[in-house]
Amino acid sequence: MNVCFACPSCGYRARHELASPREWQCPQCDQLVPLHFGESDHLLHACVLCGNTELYKKKDFPHWLGLTILTVACLASIIPYWLYHPWITWTILIGSAVMDGMLYLWVGDVVVCYRCDAQYRDLAPNAEHKPFELGIAERYRQERLRREQLQSKNPDANLR
Numbered sequence: 001m002n003v004c005f006a007c008p009s010c011g012y013r014a015r016h017e018l019a020s021p022r023e024w025q026c027p028q029c030d031q032l033v034p035l036h037f038g039e040s041d042h043l044l045h046a047c048v049l050c051g052n053t054e055l056y057k058k059k060d061f062p063h064w065l066g067l068t069i070l071t072v073a074c075l076a077s078i079i080p081y082w083l084y085h086p087w088i089t090w091t092i093l094i095g096s097a098v099m100d101g102m103l104y105l106w107v108g109d110v111v112v113c114y115r116c117d118a119q120y121r122d123l124a125p126n127a128e129h130k131p132f133e134l135g136i137a138e139r140y141r142q143e144r145l146r147r148e149q150l151q152s153k154n155p156d157a158n159l160r
Contacts, residue, residue, distance in 0.1 A: 005049055005118035007031060018048060043126050047113040054136055057129040060110040060121065061103065069096055114140045 002017045010029040024033045035048045046053045073096030080088035111120040111129050114136055 001044070001120060001122050003048060003118050003120050005116060008033060008049075008116070043128075044111060044120055044123055045128065047116060047118055048120075049118050050113060050116040052113050052115040054114045054140075055111050055120075055129050056114065056132045056136075057109045057111050058132055059104065059107050061107045066100065066103075069100055072096075115143075 002015060004013070004015045006013055007026040007029060009031040010026060012026055012028040014024070014026070016024055018035070022035055024035060025031070026033065033049065036046065036051050044055065047055065073092055077089045077092040080086075080092065108121070109123075109125075109129075111123055111126075112118070112132075
C-alpha cells in the first residue's frame with residue numbers, strides 16, 4: 001500500500017510506500033511525521049498520518065482527463081452534425097461514452113482521508129470506505145478554516 005500526502009509543515013507533496021518505518025522525514029523541511037499504523041490485518045481503518053477514521057473512496061482517475069474526453073467528443077461531433085451526417089455524430093458521441101465507461105471499469109479505487117487529503121492506493125476492498133459525502137467534507141473544511149484563523153491570530157501556537 002502506498003500513500004500520497006502533503007507534508008503538514010511545508011506542503012511538500014510526497015508518495016511513500018507504507019512498510020515498517022514508524023515515521024517519515026520530509027526531504028524539503030526535515031520535519032518528522034509520525035505514521036500511525038493500526039492492526040496488522042492489511043485493512044485501513046484510520047488515516048496513517050492524522051489518525052482520522054472518516055475515509056472515503058473514489059475512482060483513481062484524473063477529472064481533467066474525463067472532461068477532456070467529453071470536450072473533444074462534443075467538438076468532434078459538431079462538424080459531422082453540421083454536414084448532416086447524424087450517424088457519424090452519434091458514433092462519436094456513443095464511442096466516447098463507451099470509452100469513458102471502459103476507463104471507469106479499468107481504473108481502480110483510491111481511499112482518501114477527509115481531514116488531511118492523504119490518498120491510499122493498492123488497498124484490499126473494505127466495506128467501511130463509503131463514497132464521498134459533501135456534509136462530512138464541509139465539516140472538515142470548516143475545521144481547517146477555523147484552524148487557519150487561529151494560527152493567523154496566534155502564529156506561535158502549533159495547532160494540529
